Amino acid sequence: MHSRMINAEDEELVLQAKSGSITAFEQLVHKHDKQVLAIAARYVTSSEDAKDIYQEVFIRVYRGLKHFEMKSEFPTWLHRITVNVCLTHRSRKKNFVHVPIDGDDDSESETHGAELHSNDEPTDQHSVDSEIRGHVQHALESLSAKQRLVFTLKHFDGYKLREIADMMKCTEGTVKRYLFLATQQLRKRLRVVYD
Amino acid sequence: MNHQQYREGLLLSLYEELNSEEKSRLDMHLQQCRECQIELEEWQKLHASLARAGSFAPDDALLNEARQNLRAAIRAERTRPSLWDRLADFASDYVLPDYKIALGGMTMLAAGILVGRMFLPSVQETPQVTDRHFSSALEGEPRISNIRFLDSDAQDGMIEFTFDATSPVHVKGSINDERVQKVLAHALVNDQNPGIRLRSVNALSTQTEHLKQPDREVKAALILAARTDNNPAVRREALKTLGSFPFDEEIKQTYLHVLMQDANPAMRIAAINALDSARMQSPDAELLNVLKQRMQSDENSYVRIRAQAVLEEVKQQ
Numbered sequence: 353m354h355s356r357m358i359n360a361e362d363e364e365l366v367l368q369a370k371s372g373s374i375t376a377f378e379q380l381v382h383k384h385d386k387q388v389l390a391i392a393a394r395y396v397t398s399s400e401d402a403k404d405i406y407q408e409v410f411i412r413v414y415r416g417l418k419h420f421e422m423k424s425e426f427p428t429w430l431h432r433i434t435v436n437v438c439l440t441h442r443s444r445k446k447n448f449v450h451v452p453i454d455g456d457d458d459s460e461s462e463t464h465g466a467e468l469h470s471n472d473e474p475t476d477q478h479s480v481d482s483e484i485r486g487h488v489q490h491a492l493e494s495l496s497a498k499q500r501l502v503f504t505l506k507h508f509d510g511y512k513l514r515e516i517a518d519m520m521k522c523t524e525g526t527v528k529r530y531l532f533l534a535t536q537q538l539r540k541r542l543r544v545v546y547d
Numbered sequence: 548m549n550h551q552q553y554r555e556g557l558l559l560s561l562y563e564e565l566n567s568e569e570k571s572r573l574d575m576h577l578q579q580c581r582e583c584q585i586e587l588e589e590w591q592k593l594h595a596s597l598a599r600a601g602s603f604a605p606d607d608a609l610l611n612e613a614r615q616n617l618r619a620a621i622r623a624e625r626t627r628p629s630l631w632d633r634l635a636d637f638a639s640d641y642v643l644p645d646y647k648i649a650l651g652g653m654t655m656l657a658a659g660i661l662v663g664r665m666f667l668p669s670v671q672e673t674p675q676v677t678d679r680h681f682s683s684a685l686e687g688e689p690r691i692s693n694i695r696f697l698d699s700d701a702q703d704g705m706i707e708f709t710f711d712a713t714s715p716v717h718v719k720g721s722i723n724d725e726r727v728q729k730v731l732a733h734a735l736v737n738d739q740n741p742g743i744r745l746r747s748v749n750a751l752s753t754q755t756e757h758l759k760q761p762d763r764e765v766k767a768a769l770i771l772a773a774r775t776d777n778n779p780a781v782r783r784e785a786l787k788t789l790g791s792f793p794f795d796e797e798i799k800q801t802y803l804h805v806l807m808q809d810a811n812p813a814m815r816i817a818a819i820n821a822l823d824s825a826r827m828q829s830p831d832a833e834l835l836n837v838l839k840q841r842m843q844s845d846e847n848s849y850v851r852i853r854a855q856a857v858l859e860e861v862k863q864q
Contacts (some may be wrong), residue, residue, distance in 0.1 A: 393604070414624060
């Protein structure tokens with residue numbers, strides 16, 4: 353019932369936005385953009401990249417709305433665009449610097465983790481977690497674009513495998529393979545943290 | 548299932564991607580396979596480490612910044628020439644020199660159609676310019692864009708095309724006229740030029756000072772501008788103008804949003820002052836919480852002092 357109400361609201365906003373209402377478009381953006389930014393921010397390393405992806409996604413939505421026939425739900429369409437933009441962004445920029453997990457540049461990894469995400473009060477526990485965050489971030493960067501996207505969509509965003517397959521336009525088996533390879537790789541790289 | 552499939556199954560089980568039958572088969576296998584038990588422990592350790600690293604969720608400041616950038620980009624997008632315009636320019640300049648004369652002729656034809664339309668007695672598309680509420684309205688030269696050729700072959704003497712015609716409209720009317728306000732609200736949300744947005748909000752603010760029932764669209768435009776306009780002067784004026792409206796939950800949420808999210812300390816101070824002036828009957832926990840947070844952690848000392856003063860004041864009510 354609730355979901356149907358949400359869809360009806362989206363549908364109404366999409367129709368208004370298609371007919372040129374910028375207010376309706378902004379309402380659509382504000383309703384769904386947190387999820388888009390979250391996907392982008394988990395996928396890339398810097399806040400600038402995350403904002404680039406966010407902007408590119410909604411510009412594509414803005415341009416594509418007139419061709420959107422509402423055969424799928426708006427969030428499904430939006431997340432497909434997000435996934436495409438993430439993958440092309442990575443392949444276009446290719447600016448991820450891989451630092452070995454046992455490298456000595458921990459300070460950089462911590463700064464990098466702090467750039468995108470809010471921090472709590474400084475405590476011992478916080479500094480340990482922050483160090484782990486840096487290791488995890490580096491480990492994520494070592495994954496291929498698709499492995500990383502599948503992993504972040506599954507692990508952090510909690511999408512079901514079939515939903516990810518739908519967004520990436522591939523089979524569920526392929527998604528499983530990416531997820532398995534990604535977690536194997538993370539396990540190998542993060543063993544130093546948990547052993 | 549073979550052993551490799553069980554190993555993959557362990558991971559899928561942690562992500563709750565197995566159905567009940569697969570899950571019970573895996574559980575039975577686990578009871579008798581030491582290798583898989585060790586494997587499961589490894590996955591669990593990995594998950595624990597990932598959990599300690601946090602959710603990597605972006606903060607609200609980043610979201611706010613991204614929204615402001617997007618608004619500017621959308622404004623630019625709206626004024627960008629269409630693909631057809633660019634193709635037509637390209638074609639007329641380089642590809643189709645032989646059609647230059649035809650294109651010129653067609654443009655003249657289009658202009659002629661427009662002039663004809665203006666002199667026809669029923670000008671139904673522009674009722675606003677002849678309405679008595681607009682004391683003076685004059686149309687300027689029409690601008691033709693987006694010419695789309697359905698049939699550009701003039702050999703048979705006939706061509707077919709569509710185009711968009713936009714005309715500048717000169718309006719002199721009462722600021723109390725609802726339609727004037729809607730145009731200003733539209734400019735406030737959509738115009739690319741911050742100066743125009745500022746003048747629009749200034750004009751609206753003079754009108755709304757004594758308004759009991761504000762227009763819904765004007766209020767929505769002011770709220771949007773106060774929250775997201777990338778120009779601080781426009782945000783500030785929009786926030787100030789909202790103060791003339793009857794205080795309600797939407798306006799309160801806007802003040803709280805500005806107080807929590809706006810990077811400009813002058814805006815945060817304006818939001819505190821607006822909340823103070825609103826003189827709420829029963830300050831709620833959300834308001835107290837936001838004021839407390841600002842009092843404790845705002846980087847600007849004056850914001851902290853004002854937040855403390857208003858917090859004490861509302862607590863005494």
